[in-house]
Amino acid sequence: MRKHGWIAVAALVAFSLIFAAGTPCLAQNIYDRVEKAGVVRAGLMYNSIPAAYFNENNEWVGFDVDIAEEVIKRIGGYMGKTLKVERVKVNNKTRISFLTSGRIDMSTANMTHKRERDRTIDFSITYFFDGQKILAKKGRFAKLEDFVGKKIASMQGTTSEKNAVNLLKKLGDPDAEKNVISFQDEPSCFLALKQGKVAGWSTDSTILIGFAAKEPGEYELVGDFFSDEPYGIGVPENQSDWRDAINFALQDMWVDGTYMTIYNKWYGPDTPYYFPMTEKIETWP
Template identity: 60%
Template sequence: MRKTRIVALAALVVMLATSLAYAGPTYDRVMQEKVCRVGLMANSKPAGFINENGDWIGFDVDIATELCRRLGVKIEKVQVNNKTRVTMVQTGQIDMSLANMTHKRERDKSIDFSITYFFDGQKFLVRKGTASSWQDLVGKKIASMQGTTSELNVRALLKKLGDPDADNNVISYQNEAECFQALKMGRVAAWSTDSTLLIGYAAEEPGKFELIGDFFSNEPYGVGLPEDDSAWRDAINFALQDMWQDGTYKKIYDKWYGPESKWAFPLTDEIELWP
């Protein structure tokens, strides 16, 4: 019995040591293992998606790849979605998340964020010629993605515009593809989310869809990071700022959102630069 207890105690010590080693600062572990696990979308054009050849590409993919290159580590791409991206950072399944994630105070209670690396805003996508203003959508069914700030924003806007049944008129779907399908099939009058996502899907069927109205929210994207690891957060922030200053960021941006791209979207602001 005594021997069994000693063996059990020894096993517990080993497990605890392993757990503590794994739970150390993200920066130290990534630098030691030389691998960074990055959460990315796989169906969000043009931020992160799988193309017809099976390649995982997009703006966020290129930004993440460049960040890892500058940190001297190998990128390991991990698929996330709107529901899993925060949890996977919290639980240590990924080391950072570049996944259309607006930096909100509520989210900051759970994870940390980098400086803003992308600037977007929310709009409506409609079938061409069916609506020209926000008011045209009052009382209509609007698609949005479940568990996102977009869902909350569109509900609040409809209430402000006087829609008495705004809560029921916002129809929540699991992902972007389902929202777009609902719009194409006429199950909803519009789809509302960040404008670059809408541009990405509208580009799949040129001339059939259009964005209407101005931005009705600001959506500053940040890199989602584990809590309380300033060395890791600084490393990401410094790399982002260096990419901006040496022109790499603009090169990547123009590849996906420049005037000659399929998803043209003017750069609306500058990232925060520290002296």
């Protein structure tokens, strides 16, 4: 082979190695890797009450935490072994990118299953049903129309941000895009509301309920739901074995009652975050 031929082959090999190194989630079957390594890397929020947050004892707790750990426990049972859970902090900006980069194996992180997101990652069946509302200081607003011309906080780059803009436009606010103020995370949104920098904060209702419970009697949800937010566990694309295992675990949890035990622990009538269950988990024969 001539010199130029060898150079071309070497370049092709080098490119292939770089590409493979940069796409770890495509280079391996996650189910097989988990079965061999015995570890699952679960992406979880860390400041979203009561889904996943650090409590007063600095313990990482919440509905999503319990769901993720139970799912992983059951997948281990299917494999005939005990799996270790490696918790990885994610936020609204990293909960998808960590999946596509291979940093985590699953993302249980307040994530609405949207067609737009489905172009990048895959989702489990819906494991939680929520909707978007607006939180405000108690007694200030009676209905959604009262927020026209007012500032509303939302989290940057989220479904909630887009929904809030669309709501104001629908209600006739000519400055809808300017009146939705973006913040990096949920605590920043709540602080802005508390300090009077915004009139309301809009995101999924259970998140709002969680933060309002920190100061009982000071805040209230205004108006009806104006979006549907079906949550799914995010997984890397084209990992059907792994997604099936997660789906089977969720379904088995529903059938034997474990799901509702976890749900009532965090959202039941005896909690500060009461949110009645509105739908059942999809199950297959």
